[in-house]
Amino acid sequence: MNSTCPYCGVGCGVSVRDDGSVAGDVSHPANLGRLCVKGAALGETLNASGRLLWAQVDGARAPLETALESAAARLRAIIDQHGPEAVAIYASGQLLTEDYYVANKLMKGYIGAANIDTNSRLCMASAVVGYKRAFGADAVPCCYEDFAAADLVVLVGSNAAWTHPVAYQRLVQAKQQRPALRVVVIDPRRTASADLADRHLPLRPGSDGALFSGLLHWLAQHEGIDSSMLPHLNGVAETLEAAQPWTLARVAAACELEEAALADFYRLFTRCERVLTLWCMGVNQSATGSDTNNAILNVHLLSGKLGRAGCGPFSLTGQPNAMGGREVGGLANQLAAHMGFSDAECDRLQRFWRSPTVARRPGLTAVALFEAVARGEVKAVWILGTNPAVSMPEGNRVAQALAACPLVIVSDVMAHTDTTAFADILLPALGWGEKNGTVTNSERRLSRQRAFVPPPGEAKPDWWLLAQVAQRLGFGDAFGWSHPAQIFREHAALSGFENHGQRAFDISGLAQLSDAQWDRLQPVQWPVNARFPDGCARLFGDRRFYHADGKARLLPCAAPAATPVSAALPLLMNSGRIRDQWHTMTRTGAVARLMQHIDEPFIALHPATAQRWGLASGDLARVQSAHGWMAARVRLDSGMRLNELFAPMHWSRQFALQSSVDALVAARGCPHSGQPAFKQTAVRLAPLRADWQGWLWQRGIAAPDGVRYWARAPQAGAQRLTLAGDGTAHDWAQAQLATQGMQLQQAVGAAGEYRLLAWRDGALQLAFYAAPRLPTLDQDLIAAAFRAPPGDAAGRFALLAGRAAQSSGTGRIICSCFGVGENAIRQAIAQGCDSPAALGTALKCGTNCGSCLPELKQLLVTPATA
Helix, strand or coil: CEEECCCCCCCCEEEECCCCCEEECCCCCCCCCCCCHHHHCHHHHCCCCCECCCCEECCEECCHHHHHHHHHHHHHHHHHHHCHHHEEEEECCCCCHHHHHHHHHHHHHHHCCCCEEEHHHHCCHHHHHHHHHHHCCCCCCCCCCHHHHCCEEEEECCCHHHHCHHHHHHHHHHHHHCCCCEEEEECCCCCHHHHHCCEEECCCCCCHHHHHHHHHHHHHHCCCCCHHHHHHEECHHHHHHHHCCCCHHHHHHHHCCCHHHHHHHHHHHHHCCCEEEEECHHHHCCCCHHHHHHHHHHHHHHHCCCCCCCCEEEECCCCCCHHHHHHCCCCCCCCHHHCCCCHHHHHHHHHHHCCCCCCCCCCCCHHHHHHHHHHCCCCEEEEECCCHHHHCCCHHHHHHHHHHCCEEEEEECECCCCCHHHCCEEEEECCCCCCCEEEECCCCEEEEECCCCCCCCCCECHHHHHHHHHHHHHHHHHHCCCCHHHHHHHHHHHHHCCCCCCCCCCCHHHCCCCHHHHHCCCCEECCCCCCCCCCCCCCCCCCCCCCCCCCEECCCCCCCCCCCCCCCCCEEEEEECCCCCCCCCCCHHHCHHHHCCCCCCEEEECHHHHHHCCCCCCCEEEEECCCCEEEEEEEECCCCCCCEEEEECCCCCCCECCCCHHHHCCCCECCCCCCECCCCEEEEEEECCCCEEEEEEECCCCCCCCCCEEEEEEECCEEEEEEEECCCHHHHHHHHCCCCCCEEEEEECCCCCEEEEEEECCEEEEEEEEECCCCCCCHHHHHHHHHCCCCCHHHHHHHHHCCCCCCCCCCCEEECCCCEEHHHHHHHHHCCCCCHHHHHHHHCCCCCCCCCHHHHHHHHHCCCCC
16 A cells, blocks of 8 residues: 655655555655655554553543543633633644644634644744745745756755755755756755755855845846846845845855855856755744745746746745645634635635634734743643644743643644643544545645554544534534545635636645545645646746736845844754654654664764863753753764754653753744744853763663653663763662662672663563763663573673673664664775775665765764774
């Protein structure tokens, strides 16, 4: 059976084998058979461990029917007493389009308020504003096939090698096949994506808008304007006038770049006929995110580099169905089917839905929504498939708001997240492999997610849970679907209702699909209608846009915001994703091999910055902002700019004691999109000092008490925790580790080292190793002992020492696809492997998803350290 990957917005096709394992779908246009390591590990997530299988009401298990009745009754009481504006829904780009459609219809058409927003606000809202202002529609004009046809690809604020690995490998392949293809990476960090770059521009964080305003001015001064585009554009004169002060010298100063490097890029963009610009969170998650989006769109419009193969502005969507959520109106500032809040559009939607009401003004966007919860204005919030207690800025305040909210309903697949802890009503939802519906990827391609395993426990589709509550609220037949295909047909019909070519999103050509045809639906790019019955790969080739006059608009863009550092908070923290994890790790964090590459929260610092703050590689550091603090381990990275740091966003309180990055981020951002500025947070650093550090292997996931730091990573047969504490490790172990009735092996060293093994009936239950500095151990040996304990005394003593006599272990895992560690790679290099291809032949590393290739190249030129 074929389905679609539930991770990033690439939208890869997945073929599911009979045994539940997965492979890339070679027929799917988005990935042509490739999968990244997360997608390849999907089969390992199909288990009941940690799942929410049964409904809960006020902390106690309850029949699902009781939970649905309680949810409806409590919502009705709040609506009757406080009005519809006291209710909100917070949804997720993980939902299927059918789920999203029902949530939006319930909130805006029947409850009657627009207070439905989504975690897509955190990743794509600025791109939505940019597209709508420029094109008159939220319409991405490009497709993945453009990678192979471009003369120049510009990656801006995107580490696609790690965040969109399959799309990035498509770009790698294009450059291998056409070496003349130029690639420019614009990013403050030298990331893995820069491995492919002909030029890397390490600009000041948040200054991208200045760079593209300068490019617009350059185009005007160097014959870069496509005169044939001018009749199709508005705002040209005023936008060029606003860009005029952005001379090469001023841009170089604002971006902290060399003039020569900047001029080389400007010349390259001007000279190349086909230019494709790819961007992601580094552009969107900014105080000027919307304007920076429009600055990018401006240069493509004025130069005419869009609507043709190999060129155009192409935002890479962060989530698997953030695009689908935008199609159904899942953002608080839009109605369904790409409609806005004009009287005519509100009337049209109400006619189609035949609803008793319809929201007639925008609702609360994500940050404002949780601020309203904190003030007590929103008294009921239904959270679907997301974890805002971790992912929202000022996460501690969000947690406090949820704790005080009179009614919190959470639909989720996992029983224990930072957000489910605040739920008054928990509803068990279906996960990937269990649910059935559609998603839309970055290139507007609709694909099917298909169910192939039975629902566990009482788990139900999100659309069904929403519809059941809607029926109990008295909305009856409007939510009477029995199959997701019925919802899809309604959604498709709405997209064409009174459209007449005025709205870009139109899949009315799919509105008459039977259930069987919907089930067999093949990937297709919208629009799908009478004009494009088979879909449409690229938009705007006819230079007709979706503003009322058919023209596109250039917009003057705001100057970059000042860097928000101060004497008290002198460093700038950037946050983002890492290669093998997804969001807050509720799914990927449970897969042992996805924790092998990076298994602990970290901060990356330039060596000079670390030295200035008294930190060395491997130290624990405390990072403090105006809103909170976190702990993480130090990594040195010469690709970082001075006085800046990078921290991954993924760790929640389920996986670490105090390492939630977004708790440090201010709840401020772009005034046009409401998207928070996750990329620029002022912080200070200090060493996190502890008397001892250690490793603890245990069979359960219980978090330890009495330590200053812990982080958990699953391994086959055990959970491994990294610890740091005060006092002596021996005293901590005696006080905190439950070893009653177990056979103990202990060793105490003169320099504060301590080792402890605990056995029961011949099976290893605990293994603890501590020292003043984090000990170096053969972790494979220790983890293996939980699956198959050593059979003799010598094996047990080697285990107590944490290292077999003849073993050096695998070292840090570089290739997660095949579990290849740094030690094996170093050995192969020493034996003559002198290229990634040679390493791939010898060890298979780098031969599947390709995400580890930049690190393989780095190891080839970096001498081993003791």
